[in-house]
Amino acid sequence: MKKLFLLCTAVVCMLCSNLYAQQYNIVIKGGHVIDPKNNIDQIMDVAIIDGKVAKVAANISTANAIQVVDAKGLYVSPGFIDLHTHNFQGTEPDHYLNDGFDALTPDGFTFRVGVTTVVDAGCAGWRNFALFKKNIVDRSKTRVLAMLNVVGEGMRGGAYEQDTTDMNSKMIALVARGNKDIIVGIKVAHFEGHEWTAVDHAVAAGVMANIPVMIDFGGSTPALSLDDLFMKHLRKGDIYTHMYAGLYPSREEIIDPATGKVKPYFLEARKKGILFDVGYGGISFTYREGIPAMKEGFFPNTISTDIHSESMNGSMKDMMSVMSKFLNMGMPLKEVIKASTWNSAQAVKKEMLGNLSEDAPADVTIFDLRKGDFGFYDYTGIKEKGTEKFECEMTIRDGKIVYDLNGIATPEFPVRQVVKKGASEHHKL
Numbered sequence: 001m002k003k004l005f006l007l008c009t010a011v012v013c014m015l016c017s018n019l020y021a022q023q024y025n026i027v028i029k030g031g032h033v034i035d036p037k038n039n040i041d042q043i044m045d046v047a048i049i050d051g052k053v054a055k056v057a058a059n060i061s062t063a064n065a066i067q068v069v070d071a072k073g074l075y076v077s078p079g080f081i082d083l084h085t086h087n088f089q090g091t092e093p094d095h096y097l098n099d100g101f102d103a104l105t106p107d108g109f110t111f112r113v114g115v116t117t118v119v120d121a122g123c124a125g126w127r128n129f130a131l132f133k134k135n136i137v138d139r140s141k142t143r144v145l146a147m148l149n150v151v152g153e154g155m156r157g158g159a160y161e162q163d164t165t166d167m168n169s170k171m172i173a174l175v176a177r178g179n180k181d182i183i184v185g186i187k188v189a190h191f192e193g194h195e196w197t198a199v200d201h202a203v204a205a206g207v208m209a210n211i212p213v214m215i216d217f218g219g220s221t222p223a224l225s226l227d228d229l230f231m232k233h234l235r236k237g238d239i240y241t242h243m244y245a246g247l248y249p250s251r252e253e254i255i256d257p258a259t260g261k262v263k264p265y266f267l268e269a270r271k272k273g274i275l276f277d278v279g280y281g282g283i284s285f286t287y288r289e290g291i292p293a294m295k296e297g298f299f300p301n302t303i304s305t306d307i308h309s310e311s312m313n314g315s316m317k318d319m320m321s322v323m324s325k326f327l328n329m330g331m332p333l334k335e336v337i338k339a340s341t342w343n344s345a346q347a348v349k350k351e352m353l354g355n356l357s358e359d360a361p362a363d364v365t366i367f368d369l370r371k372g373d374f375g376f377y378d379y380t381g382i383k384e385k386g387t388e389k390f391e392c393e394m395t396i397r398d399g400k401i402v403y404d405l406n407g408i409a410t411p412e413f414p415v416r417q418v419v420k421k422g423a424s425e426h427h428k429l
Contacts, residue, residue, distance in 0.1 A: 006395065009081045010327065013156065014047050022047075022049070022064065023049070023064040023065070023066070024047045024049050024052070024060075024062075024064065024065045024066070024067070025048050025049050025050065025065075025066050025067065025414075026047070026053060026065065026067045026068075026069060026351065026362075026396065026399065026409075027045060027047050027048075027061075027062045027068050027069070027070060027115060028045060028046040028047075028048075028063040028069040028071050028076055028364065028366065029045050029060075029069065029070055029071060029072070030043060030045065030070065030071055030072040030357060031043065031044070031045075031046070031071025031072070031074050031075060031366060032074070032075045032076065032205065033046065033075075033077070033356065034075060034076070034077045034333070034334055034337045035056070035077065035078060035341045035342075035355055035356040036075050036334060036337060036341065036343075036355075037078075037342045037354065037355035037356075037357065038056075038336035038355060038356065038357060040056065040356070040426065041334055042325070043058075044056050044057060044058055044076075045057060045058065045059065045060035046060075046076060046356060047060045047065075048322065048362040048364070048396070048399045049399070050399065051361065051362055051398045051399035051400075052358075052359050052360065052361065052362055052399065053356050053357065053358055053359065053360045053361075053362050053364075054358065055358065055359075056346070056356050057226050059236075066414050067073055067401070067409050067410065067411060067414060068409070068410050069366070069394060069401075069408055069409050069410075070138060070408050070410070071366050071393075071408065073368075074366050074367065074368050074393055074408075075207035075366070075367050075368070075369065076364060076365075076366050077114075077337050077341060077356075077362030077364070077365050077366075077367070078341040078342065078353070078354050078355050078356055078360075078365070079114065079115070079339075079341070079353075079354075079364055079366065079396070080113070080115045080116065080117075080319055080323075080340045080341060080365055081112045081115070081116070081117040081118075081119070081341055081345060081353060081354055081363050082110070082115050082117070082118045082119065082304050082305050082307070082319050082340075082344075082400070083119045083121075083239075083277055083279075083302045083303075083304040083342065083344045083348070084107060084121045084241055084277060084278075084279040084281075084304035084306045085104075085106065085119060085120055085121060085215070085304070085305060085307050086102070086103045086104065086120065086121060086123050086155070086305070086306070086307065086308040087103055087104055087105060087106050087118060087120045087123065087136050087140075088100075088103045088120060088123035088132050088135075088136060088146060088154070088155075089101070089103040089104055089105045089136070090103070090123055090135065090383050094156075094157075095156050095157075096155055096156055096157035096158075096374055097123045097147075097154075097155040097156075097157070097308060098123050098124060098125075098153065098154035098155045098156045098157075099126065099128065099131065099132075099135075099363065100156075100307050101309070102309045102310065103123055103308055103309070104307060104308060104309060104312070105136065105140065106118050106140050106142040106144060107140055107141050107142050107222070108317065109307060109312065109318065110142045110319075110395075111141075111142070111395040111397065111402045111403040112392060112395070112403055112405075113318045113319045113320040113321075113390075113392050114209065114320060114365035114366075114367055114390075114392040115142070115319050115365075116142065116143060116363035116365070116395060116396075116397045117142065117143040117145065117344075117350075117353055117362075117363065118145070119143055119145045119146065119147060119184060119185070119304075119344075119348060120132070120144060120145070120146040120147065121135075121147050121187050121189070121214060121216070121241070121279075121306070122147045122148070122149040122150075122154070122155050122164065122186075122187025122188075122189050122214070122216075123146075123149070123154055123155045124148065124149060124151040124154045124155075124299075125147065125148065125150075125151050125153050125154035125155075125166075125172075126150040126152050126155055126171045126174070126175040127150060127152040127154070127167070127219070128153070128154055128379060129146070129148060129179065129183070130174055131182070132146065133156075133175070133179070133182065137182055138215075138408035141397060142397070143353075143363070143397070145182055145184045145348060145350070146182055146183050146184065146185070147184065147185040147186060147187035147214050148172055148175060148176055148183050148185070148186050148187065148205075148421055149186075149187050149189065149425040150166060150167050150172065150186060150187065150188050150198050150201050150202040150205070151163060151166050151167060151198075152166040152171065152172075153165070153166055154347060155187075155189055155190075155260035157190070157310075161189065161190045161191060162191065162192060162270030164193070164197045164198070164201075167197065167198060167201040168201075168203075169201045169202075169204040169205040169208065170205075170208070172186060172201075172202075172205035172209070173205045173208035173209040175211035176205065176211060177208075180209075183209075184211055184212075184348035184350060185206070185207050185211050185212045185213060185214050185239070185348060186202045186205050186209075186211065186214070187202070187211045187213070187214045187216065188202045188213065188214070188215050188216065188217065189216040189221075190216065190219055191217075191219065192220050193220065193360060194220055194224065196224075196228075196233060198216075198230065199213075199215065199234075200233065200234050202215075203233060203234065203235065203238070204307075206235070206238070207235075209330025210339075211348075211349070212235075212237045212238050212239055212275075212347065212348070212349075213235070213238045213239070214236070214238075214239040214240075214241055214272070214277070215229065215238070215239065215240050215241065216241050216242055216279065217229060217240070217242075217251060218242075218245075218250050219250055219251070219254050220250060221249050221250050222249060223248070223249060223250055223251050223252050223326040224263065225252070226240075226252045226266075227265040228264075228331045230265060230268070230269035230272065230274050231265065231268065231269065231272070234269075234274055235273075236272060236273030236274070237273055237275065237345060238274055238275070239274075239276075239277050239301075239302070239349070240269070240274055240275070240276055240277065240289065241277040241278075241279035241284075241304070241306070242277075242278075242279045242281065242284035242285075243276040243277060243278060243279070243293075243300060244278065244284075244285050244286060244289040244293060245282070245283070245284040245285065245288050245289065246286035246288055246380070247284075253289055254266055254289050254293050254298070255288070255289050255292050255293060257366075259373070260292055261292070261296065262292070262293050262296050262298050264409075266298065267298075268304055270298075275301040275302065275347055276298075276300055276301050276302075276349075277300060277302045277303075277304055278300045278302065278303045278304050278305075278306050278322060278326075279305075279306040280304070280305050280306055280311065280316045280322050280334075281305075281306030281308075281311050281316065282306075282308075282310050282311040282314050282316065282379065283307060283379050285315075285316070285378055285379075286378050286379070286380055286382070287378050287380075287382040288380070288382065289382060290329065291329060291384075294326075294329045294330055294331065296329070299326075299331055299335060300326070300339055301339060301343050301347065302339050302343050302344045302347055303317075303319075303322055303323055303326060303336065303339040303340045303342075303344075304322075304344075305319050305322055307319075309345040314379060315376075315377050315378050315379050319340070320367070320389075320390035320391070320392060321376075321390075322374070323336050323340055324374070324386065324388065324389045324390050325370075325376050325384075325386075326339075326382065327386075327388055327390070328376065328385075328386030328387070328388060329384075330373075333369075338405075341353075341354040341355070341357055342354040361398060361399075362396060362398060363396065363397055364394075364395070364396040364401035365392065365394075365395055365396075365397075366392075366393045366394040367390055367391060367393055368390075368391045368393055369388045369389070369390065370388065370389045370390075370391050371384065371387060371388060372387065372389065373387070374386045374387070374389050375386075391405075393405050393406060393408060394404060394408060394409070
């Protein structure tokens with residue numbers, strides 16, 4: 001009788017266990033997970049529930065999963081964060097990247113290359129940030145963060161970006177603090193003056209709002225001193241973008257032409273805590289600067305595109321193209337992923353992003369490294385060969401599959417509930 005009771009108890013427990021087993025929205029099976037924050041670099045499963053990462057472990061059960069993703073032979077990482085983009089697309093003529101034709105709405109250029117978060121780099125100023133938020137931030141499936149321009153009018157180009165009377169630290173900080181969930185920094189771009197007005201206004205606002213500044217520095221001839229910029233004006237955690245640009249004499253370059261080595265003050269700046277961002281852009285990356293720096297181990301803290309309507313059709317193309325270039329220049333895969341995820345999240349003080357920790361937003365990129373004979377080039381015409389290239393297989397944003405290249409999810413779409421309303425039928429998740 002006792003044995004029968006124990007057997008019945010075991011059966012009941014098993015049935016209850018199956019009945020109340022965790023139901024996951026998505027389980028990603030068998031992929032090689034690279035999560036630099038949590039030091040994961042091995043084959044694991046990833047479970048997602050209610051838009052959050054539920055678990056990263058071996059052999060997660062799919063018995064109650066709504067969707068299962070077969071990631072065998074593929075890599076799984078946190079969703080990529082593009083730290084330098086231009087997304088304030090609009091219809092105003094002569095507005096450049098501020099409500100103008102040259103910026104890009106993000107969703108068409110993010111998910112297909114594994115990007116789940118972008119940081120708009122200074123398109124909007126404090127005067128028109130509300131319009132940027134309404135038209136772009138609030139309407140995008142991509143997570144859109146922003147650097148507020150030091151100029152109130154934003155990145156309208158030409159004389160607007162030289163107007164020092166429109167650089168108001170107090171108003172910048174006021175708008176930044178009022179939108180701290182979105183505004184993560186302050187941007188100086190295209191200032192051509194021979195004084196430090198733009199930088200100092202940005203840093204003052206950064207101090208008041210407790211956010212970093214990003215410097216796109218140059219245009220003056222002769223160039224202002226980067227040594228002075230790093231050591232006398234910027235703070236630990238501030239960001240220097242276009243680090244491998246070759247724009248002398250209007251901007252100092254990272255490589256000393258006399259020695260072929262990284263200039264000492266770049267090394268000192270890194271020790272100070274200045275962050276160095278790729279910001280590839282249209283003419284802001286050259287192999288002649290990048291290759292010698294990479295050989296010395298001067299890798300970028302963050303990899304970004306500076307994507308806009310011109311750069312996307314030049315040598316830059318997209319986030320995965322830039323990442324591929326750095327992989328083929330000798331940057332280890334794990335470091336490329338770190339510079340495209342966790343480092344970027346930390347740079348803008350959004351540490352809940354860029355990782356696969358439990359309860360983190362379920363932003364996930366699944367990718368392949370294609371093998372072959374690939375060609376890469378920069379805007380000056382220097383060409384390099386490579387044997388590996390990133391290709392996005394799937395992008396998951398906030399726990400939902402938003403891009404699936406080869407149909408690796410089963411079922412491809414979650415089971416839908418049909419709700420009848422009058423003579424028509426509406427499909428609802």
